Amino acid sequence: MGKRINRQSVVTLLGVLLVYAIVQGSILMDILPPFVALTLIQVCIFIILSTSLNLINGITGQFSIGHAGFMAIGAYMAAIVVVKFQGPLMLALLAGALVSALAGFLIGLPTLRLKGDYLAIATLGFGEIVRIIFLNMEYVGGASGFSVPKTITWTWAFWLMVISVIIIRNFIYSTHGRACISIRENEIAADVMGINTTKYKIMAFTIGAFFAGLAGGIYANYLYIIQPLTFSFLKSFDILVMVVLGGLGSLTGSILGAVVMTVVSAALSGWPEWRLVITAILLIVMMIFRPKGLLGTKEFSLSFLGKKGEKNASSKD
């Protein structure tokens, strides 16, 4: 505990810098095919989405499948700030995330009293309602979509992703994160141990919605156009699949899941009719051989590199 900076975090930081530098370097030298660049930014967006959904589904154990709804709110809000009010990008992203968090809070208040399947259905319904509202809003272009200038670069997407993951990780490995985990483990016991379970469910939901909104904002400011159809429940399922594939409750698992799924669907973009088939097969194989996901609830760690500072492990896992 005493040592705040250990070898493992230094190695992780170097790895992150290296990934950034390699990609940024190839962009500057103009050797990165645009398709690869697009995929890389999508990976960043999906990592934010999957880690934030994991906070709700994996860490707190509340089965939500309305993440695309929050993403849509963030995307449209950020787009409105940029297009209608000529606001700066940073402000637009923040506004998108905050409005999405507010929506998460308001939706969480009534729906988090529901459990299991009922919560899943309610959140699914929420996602669809959001999409249909945007579909019928002429102010944001309705079904034909809303054009937004492309201002997001690799640097923006990458560092926003890194910051999001760090904040979510810091939350999980704090006493507040443990409170959320205790709800997943045994809600009655958590309650009796003095944990305000409703408060922490709503907190997890709100934080998850905040980052989903941020991811939506990044998406809107990268893809030139956003359409309500993009945020259908299929998008929510894509994110859910990443979380389950990586392992519910594992943050590194969610990152891995997002990378694998995004790369696989990019690789299959030439055969769109096969994409869903392959995804389904991947999931079935997964459920047979690794029912708890690639990493289960464990975290991938570089602990074999570290000699000191390993006491930190107590607050992990």
Place this chain on the structure above:
Amino acid sequence: MPLLRIEKLSKSFGGLKAVSNLNIEINEGELIGLIGPNGAGKTTAFNLLTGVYEQTEGKILFQDKDMRGLKPYHVTQRGMARTFQNIRLFSDLSVIDNVKIAYHQRSSYGIFSAFLRLPSYYAGEEEMQRKAMELLKIFNLDHKAEEIAKNLPYGEQRRLEIARALGTEPKLLLLDEPAAGMNPQETHDLMNLIRWIREKFKLTILLIEHDMSLVMGVCERIYVLDYGMIIAQGAPDEIKSNPKVIEAYLGEEVV
């Protein structure tokens, strides 16, 4: 003034009166037993006390404050902690994390300190780690701090559950059949442990138990519950010879 006063407490589930007209008084520092045959309403009484159920009628006064309508986490924050008849640990978490969760309600830093890892985060986490380790040491579980709770042997899981309840720093500890599933030796050790934690933490304890040797051995006063009603109360010796109690446990004598 008694620490806990229960007045005319009743709970109905539809037409069934699980607990009716319950009157219990517990003074500070006492060790009280609540016994009764299966289905007598003992656990219901505990659930009423801890806010899991809300009473149909009657009053629960803890430190002279009415507890009606409080949520379980509120009750715990007021200083009442419990264990469960069927162990409810956070079974996939480590032993120390189980205890740290109990300390959560007294945690000193907010979520923004957590997000940004401000100095108060480190200070708060270090304090929790230290307190949790101290508590585990008392229960002789410190060498297993990093083990996953469900991998502990049964007796140690029971001990951990008591340790975790003490992590909430209660004044009144409610133990729901702490000796369930224990062998005589373990039960004997548990008796000593219960006596000892009462001294060490200056606790008042109310325990539900089936194991007569444990109840008779440690409790100063005993309440006997049958069909949701108190049928007898008093010192262990009085209870042992009370004909109503014998009748409740063994059935009526055939004349």
